[in-house]
Amino acid sequence: MYKLLICFIAGIGAGLGTGFAGMSAAAVISPMLITFLGVPAYEAVGIALASDVLASAVSAYTYGKNKNLDIRNGLVMMAAVLAFTLVGSWVASLVPNTTMGSFSMFMTLLLGIKFIVKPVMTTKESMAGVSVKKRIVQSAVSGIVVGFICGFVGAGGGMMMLLLLTSVLGYELKTAVGTSVFIMAFTAFTGACSHFAIGGMPDVACLVFCVASTLLWARVAARFANKASAVTLNRVTGVILTVLGVAILLVNYLK
Numbered sequence: 001m002y003k004l005l006i007c008f009i010a011g012i013g014a015g016l017g018t019g020f021a022g023m024s025a026a027a028v029i030s031p032m033l034i035t036f037l038g039v040p041a042y043e044a045v046g047i048a049l050a051s052d053v054l055a056s057a058v059s060a061y062t063y064g065k066n067k068n069l070d071i072r073n074g075l076v077m078m079a080a081v082l083a084f085t086l087v088g089s090w091v092a093s094l095v096p097n098t099t100m101g102s103f104s105m106f107m108t109l110l111l112g113i114k115f116i117v118k119p120v121m122t123t124k125e126s127m128a129g130v131s132v133k134k135r136i137v138q139s140a141v142s143g144i145v146v147g148f149i150c151g152f153v154g155a156g157g158g159m160m161m162l163l164l165l166t167s168v169l170g171y172e173l174k175t176a177v178g179t180s181v182f183i184m185a186f187t188a189f190t191g192a193c194s195h196f197a198i199g200g201m202p203d204v205a206c207l208v209f210c211v212a213s214t215l216l217w218a219r220v221a222a223r224f225a226n227k228a229s230a231v232t233l234n235r236v237t238g239v240i241l242t243v244l245g246v247a248i249l250l251v252n253y254l255k
Helices: 002-021 026-037 041-065 071-094 103-117 132-153 157-167 173-199 204-227 230-254
Strands: none
Touching: 002 026, 002 041, 002 157, 002 173, 002 204, 002 230, 026 041, 026 204, 026 230, 041 173, 041 204, 071 132, 071 157, 071 173, 103 157, 103 230, 132 157, 157 173, 173 204, 173 230, 204 230
16 A cells, blocks of 8 residues: 555656656656665666656647647657667766766756746747747757757756757747657657566556556646646746655655
C-alpha cells in the first residue's frame, strides 16, 4: 500500500508538471522512487520515462486540439534533440564526473520563479510575424542545445525546451508547452525503450501506478491550461514549477 501511495503522489507531481509546463516526469518520479522506495536509479528513470510517454502524448493531443501546437517546427527540434542527445552522452563519457546532476532541479525552481515574476505574454499574432525560414533555423539550433545538454547532464530536457521556446523562439506559453510535450512524447518513448532493453522490465506495480497517475493528472492539467487565460496560466505554471522545484530539492536532500 505504501508503495502504491508513493507512486500515486509522484504521478500527481509529474502529471501536473507535464500538463502545465511540459516538464519531464523523470524530474519528479525518479527521486521519489529512489528516496522513498529504494528503487535502483536506472530502473527509476526507466519507469519515469515510461510515465512520460502517455502523459506527454495525451497532453500534446489536448494542446493540438486547441490549436496550441507547432508540429512542423516541433519535428525539426525533435530531430536535433534526438541526434545531439547521443553526441552529449558520448562527450560526457569522455569527461570525468561532473557536478551537474542537480542542474534540472535548480532549473525547475528558477523557471517557476521566472513565470511568476516575469510572465510570458507573447501572442500568436506576434509569433506569426517570424519568417518560416528563421523559425526552422531557431528550432534546429535550440534542439541541438537541448539535446547536447540533455545527453551530457542526463536531465532537464523539458525545462530547457520550455525556456528556449518562450525566451528565444518567442512562443506564447500555451504553444510552447504544447510543442514541448509533443517532442517529449517521442524522446521519452526512445529513452524508455532503451532503458527496458538494457535493464529489463522494472517493478510492474510501480510502473503501472506511476503511468496511470501521471496520465490522469497530465490530462487534467492540460485541459485546464488550454482554457485558462495567459495571466492565469503563467501564475499557475510558475507556482507548480516552484513548488515542484523545492520538493525535488528536499527529496534529493533526504537521500
